[in-house]
Amino acid sequence: MQAYLETLIKSRLEQLGWKAPHIQLSRPKNADNGDWASNVAMILARELKKAPLQIAEELMEGMELDPHIVEKYEIVKPGFINFFQSTNYLTDELERVLELREDFGKNTIGKGKTAQVEFVSANPTGPLTVGHGRQTVLGDTLASILTSSGYDVTREYYFNNAGRQMRLLGESLKARYLQLKGSQTVLPDGGYEGLYLLDVAQKLLDEQPELSANTDVSIFKDYAEKSIFAIIKNSLERIGVVHDVFYNERSLYKDGKIEEVLGLLRDKDLIYEKDGATWFKTSELGVDQDRVLVKSSGEPTYRLPDIAYHREKVARGFDMVVDVFGADHIDAYPDVLSALKVMGLKHDHIHVVIHQFVTLVRSGEVVKMSTRKANFVTLDELIDEVGADVVRYFYIMRSASSHLNFDLDLAKRQTEENPVFYLQYAHARISSIFRRAKERGLKVDTSRADLALLDEEFTVALINETLAFPEVIERCLTTLEVHHLPNYLFELATALHKFYTEYKVIDLDQPDVSKARLALLDAVQVTLRNGLRILGITAPDQM
RNA sequence: GCUCCGGUAGCUCAGCUGGAUAGAGCAACGGAUUUCUAAUCCGUAGGUCACAGGUUCGAGUCCUGUCCGGAGUACCA
Known part of the structure; x- marks a missing residue:
């Protein structure tokens, strides 16, 4: 239209x-x-x-x-x-929905193109927190939107396992391990205080009781990385997120990609040494000051591998790249992009989605989150409390650029007035009607229904709402903002509930009308299901 | 100081590239169930769209400035 x-x-x-x-x-x-x-x-x-x-x-x-x-x-x-x-138009379109079924809502904008979505990318230093959760769901849903638009999508997790952080983690684990052996070893300065490391230490002690203060830290570091990654992957799996690629920072060193980038930037005369460190002349690229790429200790800062990694992304030939970052990375990505630019690489296909923080409220108090301190709430705990469906919905019901207030008490309490259940109930309600129709001998035979009978006010409203679905998907795609989808589905559910209270679907005195209404509900349910699938939320037939 | 995000109903937030009378959920109040699931629906009340200018047929939306909250501005990631 x-x-x-x-x-x-x-x-x-x-x-x-x-x-x-x-x-x-x-x-x-x-x-x-x-x-x-x-x-x-x-x-x-x-x-x-x-x-x-x-x-x-x-x-x-x-x-x-x-x-x-x-x-x-x-x-x-x-x-x-x-x-x-015209009414004809409406019914024609409705018929199309019923033909397309699970393909309804899809478009071909990205047909034949590839896309990569990088998200989560939390370093394996601790379990995923409530803060990571937002990015996890956001990225996964964006990836699904891209898939629905025809893109061949790669979900990617980039992690940093070569820097200072990981060394500290290894030292922290070592301290915990030795503590378990009765030693008075203290955690290193700025080390990881989380109790999860104690569990990891216990497991290590069970498996390898022979380690001591003389054991090389790298043993502890590698063990910590492996163990914590197992925890992270388990959390991801619990909310239905599966990455296709885990990209390892260390490989960039091994393959010499870090050095290559330094060389390329040096060729452009954008590198200089000062105070024993290697600097990137970002001040010549529109940033207020220069940045350090290699510390005087010889370790690169996160910026350098980030640049090298993005250079690889470009080389891998994706038609579209989406980076999902938290607001704390707001300052890093412009350097990465300008580095690509000066190296003469394609960069305008890279889209950066920045999401604001999740503010966690427990008992009316804001909980400050830090992975290194012990007082954080993990994504797992949240899933335990409210369930994966609720977690997923709540994380993307707001626009990424808004701060998300996550009231834990409310989320836990929510079982009845919850928008997720409202949505799922709409789906289940239709299933229920279908079951009842079958009992009464009414077949949901969409091809034989006379859709022209669907002309009442709330019916037309429901049809219109249903037909808007593809536009919503497109809007999510072009804006890279996925909150439009849950909002839309909520409205569709509202239209369905209104329709339900207004008209009787199963009416044996009017079999033709019943058939038409059943066909309409079929289309509505298909739409709800397709939408929920993109959101990664289950569509129950019974509640 | 500078950069980025936000400020819309009591609370949490929508509002698509500027459009017609600014919306939803929750909370408050009042109704609806001999019925295909009431996890639902209907109604009432609630607004100086932070503030001040500007752009034009028309501004919550765009521009400038101010105020408030958050993030960043590291040889942390």
């Missing part, structure tokens, strides 16, 4: 020799204003120096509208052109 009107208006503009601005077609909030509306006449008013109403008249005069699609149009006050879709 949207596309149809757009091309129609565009060609008419050309006919008249008017310069086509961005044609805007929107769904008016008020049903009196039609199903679709365009402001094109008002936009043109300035340039043509004519009254918008007159422009609209001239525009519409020679327009040939297919009565099968558009029933009528109106030109109203400031200069809107309102289009009213």
Whole structure:
């Protein structure tokens, strides 16, 4: 419908020799204003120096509208052109939904293209926290949106296992291990205090009781990395997230990629030595100051491997790259991108999605989170308390650029007024109706239903809501903001519940109407299920 | 100081590239169940869209400035 009107208006503009601005077609909030509306006449008013109403008249005069699609149009006050879709159009589209089924909502924007989504990327120094959870769900859902748009998607987890952090982790584990053996060893300065390390230490002690203070730290480091990664992967699995690639920082060193980047930047004269460290002249690239790439200790800062990693991403030839980062990385990625730029590499296909922090509230108090301190809430604990479906929904119901207030007490309490259950109930409710229909001998035979019977107010509203699904997916894709999807599904559920209370679906006195309504519900359920699948939330048939 | 994000109903937040009367959930109050699941629906109340200017037919949305909250500004990641 949207596309149809757009091309129609565009060609008419050309006919008249008017310069086509961005044609805007929107769904008016008020049903009196039609199903679709365009402001094109008002936009043109300035340039043509004519009254918008007159422009609209001239525009519409020679327009040939297919009565099968558009029933009528109106030109109203400031200069809107309102289009009213025909019932035929609605039922045709509904039939299409029922043919497409699990493919309804998909588009082909990314057909034949590859995409990579990097997300989570937490270093294996501790269990995933509630903070990581947001990024996890955000990235996974974005990846699903891309898949629905035809992209061949790689979900990737990049982790840093070569730096100072991991050394500290090894030392921390060693201290814990020795403590278990009765030694008074203290944790290193800035070490990891989390109790999970004690568990890891206990396991190590059980497996290898012979280690001592003389044992090389690397033994402890590797063991810690392996153990903690197992914990992380288990958490990811619990909320249905599976990465295709775990990209290891250490490999960048092994393959000489770190050195290559330094060499390339040096060729551009953007590297210099000062105070024993190696600096990147970011001040020449629009940043307020230069950054250190290699510390005086000889260890690179996170920036350097990040640049090398992104160079690899470019080399791997993805058509689209999405990086999902927390707000604490806001300062790092511009350096990475400008480094790619000066190395002459493609970079405008890289999209960075920054999400704001999750503020955790427990008993009315804000919980400060730090992986190194012991007082953090893990993603696992959250899943234990509220369930994976609720966790997933809550994390993406808000836009990424907004701070997310996660009230733990509320989330735990929530079992009844929860939007997740509201949504799932809509799905289950339809299943229930289908079961009952079957009992009464009514077949859900969508191909034989006379959809033209679906013309009541709330029915049409429900159909319209259903048909909006593909637009929502597209919007998520173009904006890379996935919160539109849960919001939409909530509205669809509302439309369904309203329809349900208003009309009786199973009515043996009106078998034709019943059949048509069952077909409609089939389409609604297909849509709900498709949407929930993208969100990674289960669609129960019974609650 | 500078950079980025946010400030919309009591609370948590939507509001698509500027469009028609600013919405939802929760909380409050009042209703609906001889019925396909009431985990539902309907109604009432609740607003200076932080503030001040500007741009134009039209601003919650764009521009400038101010205030408030958060993040960053590290030889941490």
